[in-house]
Amino acid sequence: MDFNQLVEEIVARVAAKIEAESAPVAAQVDSGKPKLLILTQEHGTLCHQMLESPRLAEYYQTECALLQDYQCALESYEAVILFGLDLELMGRLSGGLCETPASRLAQKALLLGKKVFVPQETVELLKYADSAPAAYYQHLYGQLTLLQQAGMTICPLGNLEEAILSGECAPAVKPPAPVEVIQVPTAAPAAPAASGDCARIDKRIVTERDVNAVYKRGMTTVYVCQKAIITDLAREYAQARGVEIVRD
Template identity: 40%
Template sequence: MDMDALIDEICRRVQQKIQALENRTEDTKPAILILTPDHGTACHEMLEDEKLAECYRTECALLKEYQCSPADYEAVVAYGMSNESLGKIAYGIFDSGYTRLFGQSILAGKKIYLVEEEIELYRYKDTAPKAYYGCLEASLEMLKNSGVTIASQSQIPDLILHGEPEEGVEPEGPSKDCEVPKKDESCVKEAVLDKRVITEKDMIDLGNNRVRKVTVGEKAILTDLAREYASKHRIAVLRRGTSSGKGHNL
């Protein structure tokens, strides 16, 4: 084998290894399910969002012929909410792949983001009789009360990555007029996670093991649901510094 051929072969093998590593990294990312009732182009923006792709895999339920389980996804982004689908989902009628996966995702407690521009009911806000519109709107409110977040398509990637701001909630802290007794941290169970992307499942595993303090890498990414779980279950998350080795609260 001459020198040029040898160099080409080495480059080919290196490229194969790089591709294998990239594929392995992609497979370990948590997944977001894009749910649509039919073919269209509106969802392509979400499927191809670069910031979202850094932390998540996005998969199309329609391309999978709806043969997928909400348990395999961290969240669902739904398009194409017709009035017919809204009524069926609200009353537990799951007679299509779309309504079945939407309903199963609610029942499984998954975070669902419904694209505001894709809600048919809103098109009739200025023309429908108030009583009839209110009846259909009540079904939408029921979905919201069941954990569905309605937002514009442009906002959803940031909501997934950074969470929803809490309105009217001030940061917690000690009062100036009183002293807060220090907790005995000698028996607090701690853990270290070296993963690049920390998911809700990771936090659930820590919670099941009664871990109350976890240290993550300086550049680790916490998903929205991981943050919510940690906050709800009082798991302190610290980010490890690269120089001093000391951590600071996330």
């Protein structure tokens, strides 16, 4: 085979490869099936798993917003699969300040009443369920709850196909326990401000440091407001040293 024949053979093989790879795309465009949009800020194996899902392909035409440079007509899609709900994106969506291409598309999907499915494994907040301070986690979880009430469905990746096809998904995200307010037995209903062996702590959250400061001043009774939150360490410190905490 001379050089010219070799070149022709290479060109022919490349042309055949391009034609073979583009044929499924053309068929997909003309499928007439309802459309699903994969919305992600970066490519990853999880989103490709949904994009190439044979089960979803039986019923839907699945497309990727990133491959379309986020130039998508959301009105033509039945639902959106959102990958990568990090804290920043969650805050943007819940606050309505969507300035990035991905957040704007996600916001528009919710505004149009589209179903937005999110794999639980890609929700960043849930990774901090066991380490974040309870009050702060509960505050951020309120943002996630707002998005769920707006039409966002969060479920494990393994159940995602079934949720999309059936429209049903059992709750997968356990809400945080409410912040516990420690009830300390009260003595007298009324209390002086701070006199003799008594002191008052006018703080929303009473800590061990607060009780320690009172104890060092020789006080044996501390008055706090009725709705004050007393930390476990503060309560244990007070009990160990005979300091009575009274709500008024």
